[in-house]
Amino acid sequence: MSEKGTTTAPEDAAKPSPGRRGRIAAAAGILIVAFTLRIAVTSVPPLTGMISKDLFLPSWLVGILGMLPTALFGIAGLLTPLLMRRWSVEVLAVASMIAGAVGQVIRAFAPETGSFLAGSAIALAGMGAGNVVLPPMVKKYFPRRVGLLTALYVTVISLGTTVPPLLAVPVADSAGWRTSIGWWAALNVVAILPWLGVSTQGRARRRKSPSRGTSARASSALPRVVVRPWHAPAAWALALLFGCTSLNTYTLFAWLPPLVTGAGLTPGEAGLQLAIFSGVGLPMSLIVPVLASRLRNPFPIVVFGVSCFIAGYLGLLLAPATATWLWSTFAGLGPATFPLSLVLVNLRTHSHQASGAVSGFAQGLGYLLACAGPLLAGILHDATGAWTASFAFLGVTLVILAVAGWVVCRPRYIEDHPGVVVPARFQGGTTPPVT
Structure with missing residues (x-):
């Protein structure tokens, strides 16, 4: 990088x-x-x-x-x-x-x-x-x-x-x-x-503003800075929160239908389970960002998401053909941490410039991490002939997700970490950050 x-x-x-x-x-x-x-x-x-x-x-x-x-x-x-x-x-x-x-x-x-x-x-x-x-x-x-x-x-x-x-x-x-x-x-x-x-x-507002000359001079006088999110543990935690959430979500998109059809459901019923999994997340998209913005520490949302993932996975592993709609619903509520990770990009940064740097860092690493989910889950299933190892792998990622969520949910701005923001003329990183 x-x-x-x-x-x-x-x-x-x-x-x-x-x-x-x-x-x-x-x-x-x-x-x-x-x-x-x-x-x-x-x-x-x-x-x-x-x-x-x-x-x-x-x-x-x-x-x-x-x-x-x-x-x-x-x-x-x-x-x-x-x-x-x-x-x-x-x-x-x-x-x-x-x-x-x-x-x-x-x-x-x-x-x-x-x-x-x-x-x-x-x-x-x-x-x-x-x-x-x-x-x-x-x-x-x-x-x-x-x-x-x-x-x-x-x-x-x-x-x-x-x-x-x-x-x-x-x-x-x-x-x-x-x-x-x-x-x-x-x-x-x-x-x-x-x-x-x-x-x-x-442009029209700037032309009409009587102080546009002063504003332009003030803007040009502002020191330019470098935002380096990878110097903040919270930014790494946000990338892991986003990445592990996406990994679990994309893995279920890929493998939920084969899993339940292997347990005896018809292809049509499998499609319904996938629709339930994706559909129950819609109200979470509306609720979670608003709720998180009102909480000083939104870690309870992480606990909720991880708990729902675990409940869904246990049901799909132990009784995939019994109350499958319930396990799909639990698993579909798990990605509540996806909208949480997106709103945390802004809740844990001071400026929109830092928000952009953190957004790219977290989503870039997160999506690359998510690529491994469907592939590794499929390899583990083919190697063992069962889904136990695949769910064990997903369980490990949920532990990482929970720890990362605990770190990034703490009420601290990413720019406040040493070395994240430095003057542009000191891009080598040898100068203290701008405060």
Whole structure:
């Protein structure tokens, strides 16, 4: 990881604050961007059979497509904070939407498998950058409504995960698979429009502000700093909280249907269990960020999530064909720590610049860690012929999750750790942090 870190100005005080219309446009922009962040992931799986008739798409390549989202989300998460050294979160939000649109158009018109994979990679990288910029945008425009806005955008991400697979096959049946996966690019374009409005209103406010010259001089006089989240134990803990939550979630997405069908349920019943697992998390997306923002130490939410995971896993392991809906419900409540980790990005940072650096660090490492979950769980099952070893592995990750949650939930800001924030001219890290 580069020791150059993320270079930022420590304050936004010299910048004119957005007016009411600007905040409305920003809220719309945040929510529309949030809705697009899983489209490229969930719009394709229902169509792989149709796509394989036109493109070379064997089973092993479908497996690679399944691993691409978390891998590219992780890589984009680590790289996006470096781009924040040069460009604002608004510019990066627009760039991420452009990448998402271009990638989806490329794979919709792909004449062969290579270009289809390239388009998928571009779209997923753009959406990975979008994952990172949402927390700092909330921090920047709604510093006093972090819990509410986080709850709204996490819920919208869930909706954006659910809607594309529901529409994929009907649209493909009527207009073809290329239209079914390509038309979503239009939504990425729509997501750009609010940010163009925010930018226009911001320039207008600066022109009308009588103190704009003074503000500009004050802004230029502010010392630039480097934010290095990897110097803070709390940032590592946040990455582990996010990563272990995602690892458990993606593992169940991959293996819950085979597990319950192996226990005697029909494929239709297995699909219902997966729907229960994913659906019960929706109210958690609304409740957890608001609740966490009101608690000095939200560690009880971590305890709740880990306890639900354990209850669900024990039920699925010991009695998978009995009251399966109950075990799926418990397991689905476990990822309450996902919205918690996202809101903690802002609750444990002072500024939106630090929020961006921490968001990229935590999500980058977290998504890369999550890649290992489905793969290792499958390897352990194949090696032993049972699910016991797979659940033991998931149990170890839950212990890590609990310890990481205890560390990051303590009421301390990440920038307050020594070595996290240093003047830009001392990027070698030999000078004390700015206080």
